[in-house]
Amino acid sequence: MRKGLAVGLILVFLIIMGVLSVRVVNKPDNAASLKGSAVVGVIEINGVLGGEATSLLTGSSADSSRIMKAIRTAAKRPDIKAVVVRINSPGGTAVAAQEIGIELDKLRKTGKPVVTSMGDVCASGGYWIACSSDYIIANGTTLTGSIGAIMETTNLQGLYDKLGIRQEVFKSGEHKDIGSSSREITPQEREILQAVVSDSYTQFLDQVKRGRNGKINLKEIEDIADGRVFTGETALQIGLVDSLGNYYDAIKQAQVMAKIPEESRIEVINAEKLWDSFILGTRASRLLPTQNLWQLKY
Amino acid sequence: MSLIDIIYGIFFDPVPTLQYLAREKPLLSGLLVYLVVFVFNLIINRGLTTLDSEIAGFIPDGNFIWIFAGLGIILSFFILAVIAGLLSLLSEIFYQRGNASGLLVCLSFAVIPGVLGPPLQYGATLLGVSWLGIIFSLIAVIWVLVLQVLSLREALELQTGQAVLLFILPGLFVVLLLLGLIFIVAKTMPLFPG
Numbered sequence: 001m002r003k004g005l006a007v008g009l010i011l012v013f014l015i016i017m018g019v020l021s022v023r024v025v026n027k028p029d030n031a032a033s034l035k036g037s038a039v040v041g042v043i044e045i046n047g048v049l050g051g052e053a054t055s056l057l058t059g060s061s062a063d064s065s066r067i068m069k070a071i072r073t074a075a076k077r078p079d080i081k082a083v084v085v086r087i088n089s090p091g092g093t094a095v096a097a098q099e100i101g102i103e104l105d106k107l108r109k110t111g112k113p114v115v116t117s118m119g120d121v122c123a124s125g126g127y128w129i130a131c132s133s134d135y136i137i138a139n140g141t142t143l144t145g146s147i148g149a150i151m152e153t154t155n156l157q158g159l160y161d162k163l164g165i166r167q168e169v170f171k172s173g174e175h176k177d178i179g180s181s182s183r184e185i186t187p188q189e190r191e192i193l194q195a196v197v198s199d200s201y202t203q204f205l206d207q208v209k210r211g212r213n214g215k216i217n218l219k220e221i222e223d224i225a226d227g228r229v230f231t232g233e234t235a236l237q238i239g240l241v242d243s244l245g246n247y248y249d250a251i252k253q254a255q256v257m258a259k260i261p262e263e264s265r266i267e268v269i270n271a272e273k274l275w276d277s278f279i280l281g282t283r284a285s286r287l288l289p290t291q292n293l294w295q296l297k298y
Numbered sequence: 299m300s301l302i303d304i305i306y307g308i309f310f311d312p313v314p315t316l317q318y319l320a321r322e323k324p325l326l327s328g329l330l331v332y333l334v335v336f337v338f339n340l341i342i343n344r345g346l347t348t349l350d351s352e353i354a355g356f357i358p359d360g361n362f363i364w365i366f367a368g369l370g371i372i373l374s375f376f377i378l379a380v381i382a383g384l385l386s387l388l389s390e391i392f393y394q395r396g397n398a399s400g401l402l403v404c405l406s407f408a409v410i411p412g413v414l415g416p417p418l419q420y421g422a423t424l425l426g427v428s429w430l431g432i433i434f435s436l437i438a439v440i441w442v443l444v445l446q447v448l449s450l451r452e453a454l455e456l457q458t459g460q461a462v463l464l465f466i467l468p469g470l471f472v473v474l475l476l477l478g479l480i481f482i483v484a485k486t487m488p489l490f491p492g
Contacts, residue, residue: 003306004302006306007306014413017421018338018417020345020420021345021346021420022345024345
């Protein structure tokens, strides 16, 4: 009886500790809540922005839905007091940048400061996202800027003619096959698509104006927003970024803005797991081209 | 003896328990206990890493750990068997007494107190007294080491001094081998060539 009780007590203790440990391993935020400490959440945005997840077949891409999910997690978790968005992206689809930017704006409305740390490249759509943060830190040699919109289509008519391929199109309206690769684009279609790009560009300009309000001359934005890229240092002089520094400077800035101690925990909210890339890499759909022939990109 | 009696005995009455294990050799339950202790400590240590890490996403994440853990389990069983065989062989050479399977069972059960170290450290970390947790872990390690020496003594029917000597002999051999190699390299290679 005495022996059973002693072994039983030890087992109960071990089970409790085991359960606590599994909870922390499964959900790292439990660690902070158990310890009662403040957390700086880091959201990594690496690669081309789009709706495509990273996979072994499609290469690196920043999946907007996963990034938005991470931002929402940061907004919900009470232990996360500030967020650093680490961007290493040349841009991508306009919608992906816009969606992430909107989610970051919602996060900022909760009162949690958002600091952007620029990696090698934070251009175009990457810069759109950066404009939805409270503070932008770039490295001196970071490539940034590239404010503009682009849409590309390839005319394969000559190739099709050589191969004897002729596409038959049945359409409900005149412009339903706009941007088709099997024929020359008409002047009217060119006008329509240019209008789309221009409208998208205007939206980008508005985003920069909103994000950099009071930090850059509005007239100056229009002068430099012609798609050109800048180094981080030049971007600082123009006012596209707030200061120069590395990832840890961004963390420190976030801690200062959130008024939390320097020793507070740092947690990468959307850290990728090994299985993620394996699972995504073996999805059959990835073997097929999933992009349209033309896309509106930042 | 039931499993509960054995576990209780390892904690509170180790000598007769180890004598029983060396004699009866319940190999299957011994290896099972060893596996459970190993896996449990792995889970707790993973929790500790998450709890202690400054940057949670940067810890060698998630699934690599479990792949390494799987390999670790296989390797640890292999090492356990090799050590039991080696020590039994050395005992036969030096003291003419061997009992490899009995020693394997005793060494398997000897790790039981080691199951307390990581959870106590975990609890202490949660309470904000990590230093106390490290002391608990250290005590658990020493406890296991003492039990391993006792295992040698009881399984191979040696004197305590002989068991201690046998226990440190492989380590001592490796250290002497390394020192010898360093000495040879230092003698044969000039410090500043040219």
